[in-house]
Amino acid sequence: MNDIRVHAVESINLVSQDGLEKLIRILQSSGEAHQVVVLAPFTDVNLELNNLLHVAMQRDERLWSMQEQRFTRWTALVEDLLAVPAGTKVLDRIKQGFADMEDILRSIWLVQEISEGAKRYAGALCDSWVADIACHWANLHDLSSNLLGYADSQKKHSVEEAVLFVYGAVKDGQSEYAAASLAAQLGAVGVTFWNNSSLLHNADHREVPSALVIRSLSYAEATELSFFGAPIIHSHALVPAIAASLDVQLRCWKEEQDPGTIISKHGDQIEPNRVKGFSIIHDIALINVEGAGMSGVIGIASRLFSAMRKASISVVLISQASSEYSICFAVPEHEAERACATAKKEFAPELEAASIQSIEAETGLAVLAAVGQQMTGQAGVAGKFFSSLGKAGVNVIAIAQGSSETNISAVIKGSDSKKALRALHARFFLSKRAISVGLLGPGNIGGTLLQQISKETIRLKEQFGLDIHIRGIANSRKMLLDQDGIDPGDWKERFENEAVELDQDLFTRHIGATYFPHSLIIDCTTSSQLAEQYVSWLESGIHVITPNKKAGTAPMEYYQRLLETSMRTGKRFLYETTVGAGLPIIWTLKDLVQTGDTVHRIEGIVSGTLAWLFSSYDGSVPFSALVRQAKEMGYTEPDPRDDLSGMDVGRKTVILARELGYSLEVEDIPIQSLVPESLDGCSPSEFMERLEAIDPVIEAAYKEAVAKGEKLRYVGIVDERGNCSASLKSYASDHPFAQASGTDNVICFTTDRYLSQPLVIKGPGAGREVTAGGVFSDILRLAAYLGARI
Ligand SMILES: NC(=O)c1ccc[n+]([C@@H]2O[C@H](COP(=O)([O-])OP(=O)(O)OC[C@H]3O[C@@H](n4cnc5c(N)ncnc54)[C@H](O)[C@@H]3O)[C@@H](O)[C@H]2O)c1
Ligand SMILES: N[C@@H](CCO)C(=O)O
Ligand code: NA
Structure with missing residues (x-):
């Protein structure tokens, strides 16, 4: 068998440096020793030509200036592209061609009629120039090349040169048929159809953005798909290929590296999917x-x-x-x-x-x-x-x-x-573990989570078959929806340019699309209003993951309905990061309770912000300056008063107490606030401006503790009877709380099993990376429920 491949290049602009360079790359990387390139008339050249013939027929005087402009353009092109000796030869041919063209135009002018023959001749002439340029270019790039008119190629049964360009008189759309026939006649190993629009997908990728490239098809499948309107396969072009049992490649000029689709006799047996x-x-x-x-x-x-x-x-x-x-x-x-x-x-x-x-x-x-x-x-x-x-x-x-x-x-x-x-x-x-994900609140935590997902997407897909499609992102004003998925590595720019006004219902419906196997909303806001929607999200089949404490501290009636809905629907509500950020607090507690241990008391430093503030504060830098830094570093709540008022600690203790089965509301527990009354009612930004008012309060408390040789720590407690409290205390320096540093949370569980020595969990309890990491591990936990072997 001859080591030949025939290429059909349809609607592709070869007459440019980029086009020619690409052509050479493609020919050089093709495995076969001989390549035949069947040129289709390049549409633009064609259109221009038709126009010219019509102008001649109408005896329009502009004809000659148009012709002159064309000549200048072609010669400039050749001079640009080709070095002197080769260029001169091509130029001579083009000059001769233009002289012939003038005769044709004159005859059209005279008889006021465009004959088919004239049209064909003029078309072939242009093709031959393109072929001539391409051929010389290839020769200049160490590929011995030649060119041949289509009619002459019909007599060929072998190819000597590395590349043979075939041109002329092939109507647009038929170069593929011509290429396949020629391939059959030459006994080629295969024929490649190049198009300039797309690869062949298993569904129209403009309507189904997640459609995948079909890698192999049998002749029957390809014919069937082409009948049903699949673009880029022309069934008539397959006929000679099928008759000669040739492999047909469908490739896209714009995606040079992609091997595309192979159509072959047994192509139905290569891919495991029964539906192609x-x-x-x-x-x-x-x-x-x-x-x-x-x-x-x-x-x-x-x-x-x-x-x-x-x-x-x-x-x-x-x-x-x-x-x-x-x-x-x-x-x-x-x-x-x-x-x-x-x-x-x-x-x-x-x-x-x-x-x-x-x-x-x-x-x-x-x-x-x-x-x-x-x-x-x-x-x-x-x-x-x-x-x-x-x-x-x-x-x-x-x-x-x-x-x-x-x-x-x-x-x-x-x-x-x-x-x-x-x-x-x-x-x-789609994989059975494809998840349609909506992210609400791409701030500190949400934004970092997107970065983390971006780095891991491919690994998760390959290792666990977990296929995360971020199909929506919204902040409090705007949203960006995408059918297939927003690249989490580059969402910001798209969000800025494409986001539209937030429509919460539409967002939810979009994420909950029934055609995705699973749906998930991740709420990275502090919104109570969103927390109130969780029940309806679960009801409509959407799992919920959140670091937002508002649902866990909502009125008991709603909280219980939330848990009951999750149980009944089998849709998960996961909230590990609501206490101790990424530290495994909630799951440890659930494990203790579910394995029959009795928890007597939980006592801990549960605010990363307050932990950092009190371990950093030594009187040298004002407390207010440290608060500003903590906000900067992403430790605080969006409104730092939630931390300084003790509210955040109060909420976390309530979440823990409810985990133990106690029924209680945040409003009912004593919470010591560090925020001076004068700053209570102002806006968050005004609060940040007038923050210095907090300094004397803290300074006084600090001095008192130092006098006793103790350290200030803000702690939350759930006691033996389920009573909760949140307050600022001081601890002797050998106490585990006093030894905590940075944003460390330290949480002690005293239980039947851990009685004399409480179970202690300690580690950073706030910050973008650790919290987003905790949300991410909730996503993997969800994936494990959904059957991923993680
Ligand atoms: N920062 C931490 O270390 C940490 C740790 C654990 C838990 N959390 C919790 O994570 C959540 C996010 O904190 P953050 O620091 O990222 O806050 P942030 O202020 O940086 O981001 C909040 C985002 O939510 C958006 N948002 C607010 N209301 C919205 C609404 N109704 N609809 C859609 N978007 C809305 C905002 O536009 C913003 O993008 C909070 O619930 C916080 O308590 C934070
Ligand atoms: N602002 C909170 C974030 C973690 O919930 C803290 O400092 O602990
Ligand atoms: Na946690």
Whole structure:
């Protein structure tokens, strides 16, 4: 076999330095020793040429200046691209070509008619210049090359040079057919069809952004997909390739590195997916022929379809009920009226006799097809197909399955087609652990979480099959939604440019899209109003993860409803970071309780901010300056008064107490505030400006503690009876609390099992990295529930 590959380059601009360089790269990296490049007329050149011929036909005086401009452009191009000796030869040919062109234009001018021959000649001339330039360029780049007119190439049975450029008289769109025929004739190993729009996806990637590239197809699958409107496969171009059993590659010029799709004899057996892709034909009408008198009558269908054939109406799909009471068939919408009229004419006698009652067209439809040879005999594929449509709320109007079983088709409303495609794609191609994620509050924690996810996405997908799609991000004013997923590594720029006004309902519906296997909202705000929605999110099938303490400290009635809803729906509510940030506090406590230990007392430093402030403060720097620093470092609540008022500690102790089964409200527990009354009512920004007012209070407390040889620590307590409190205390320097430094939280659990020696958890309890990390581990915990082996 000859070591030859034939390439068809369709609608690709080769006459530029970029284009030529890319061509050489591609040819050099192709494995075969000989390459044939069949050039298709480059559309722009073509358009310009057509225009010129028309101007000549209209005897428009501008013709000659146009022709001169063209000449200048071509010569400039050649001078730019090619070095002197080669360039001069090409230039000479172009000059000669322009002289010939002038003769042609003159004759058109004279006879005021553009003959097919003139058109072909002029077209081939332009192609030959492109081929000439490309050929010389290749020679300059160490690829021995030659060029040949298409007609001459028909006599060839071998290729000597590294690259052979074939040009001329191939109509736009037919270079692929020509390339495949030539490949068959040359006994090539394969043919590559280059296009300039896209790779072949398993669903239209403009409608299903998460669609994947199909890597292999059999001839039958490819033909079927092309029939169902898949772009970039031209079934007529496959014919010579199929006859010669050639491998056909579909590649995209814009994605030079991607190997694209291979169509081959046994291409259906390479990929494990039984369904290879989904395709849609838009603008379809369904013609319904109905009547009791048709039942059992031989020849109705044959009369109907031969009438359609005679009227040259292409029938896209046929479906007949086994009762034979009705036949319906799909035609392109613009043929609907004619198809109805044709059928009515054919069956005029039957209509008269009322053995056929009605012939009617329903418009605004689409045909959706699943294609895959390995669907054959596979029970369940059709079931999965139709149940996915049903779940997505897509009404199926008619069904047909080709007897080859290479496709299953459904007629649906045109307006449902996007929804249907997405539902099918998710069900058949997305991993079972694909999660549609919405992030509310991309601030300190939310923003850092996105960074962390961005670094791990690929590993999580490869290692655990966990497929995180961040499909929405919103702050208090704006939101950014994306069908497929927002790249968490570069969300900021998109958010700035594309975000629209926040619509919370729309956000929730978008994240909860039924065609994703799982949905999750991560609430990284401090909003109570959002916390009030958790129940409804869980009800609509969305899991919830949050570092926001508002739900855990909401009125008991709501809190209990939240837990009950989570239990009942099986949707998770995870909130480890509401206490001790990333430290495993909540889960430790749950484990103790669930394994039958009795917890007597919890006592701890649970505010990272206050821990850092009191371990840093030594009277040398004002306390207020330290608060500003803590905010800067991302330790504090968005409004630091939540920390300084003790509220944050109060909330955390309530969350812990509720975990032990106690019923209590934050309002009912004693909380010592460090915020001077004078700063209570002001706005957060005014508070930050007037922060110095806090300094004397702290200084006094500090001095008192120092006098006793003790250290100030703000602690939360849940006592033996479930009473909670939050207050500033001082501890002797050998006490574990006194020894904590930085943002360290220290939490002591005194239980039956840990009685004389309490169980202590200690470590950084605030900050962007540790908290976001804690939220991330809640995501992985959720994934484990969903079946990931993490
Ligand atoms: N900072 C920490 O160390 C830490 C530790 C544990 C828990 N938390 C909790 O994490 C949460 C976030 O803290 P942060 O420091 O990232 O705050 P932040 O102020 O940096 O970010 C909050 C974000 O929420 C957005 N937001 C507010 N209301 C909203 C609404 N109704 N809808 C949508 N977005 C809204 C804001 O626009 C902002 O983007 C808080 O609940 C906090 O208690 C923080
Ligand atoms: N502001 C809180 C964040 C952790 O919940 C703290 O300092 O502990
Ligand atoms: Na925690």
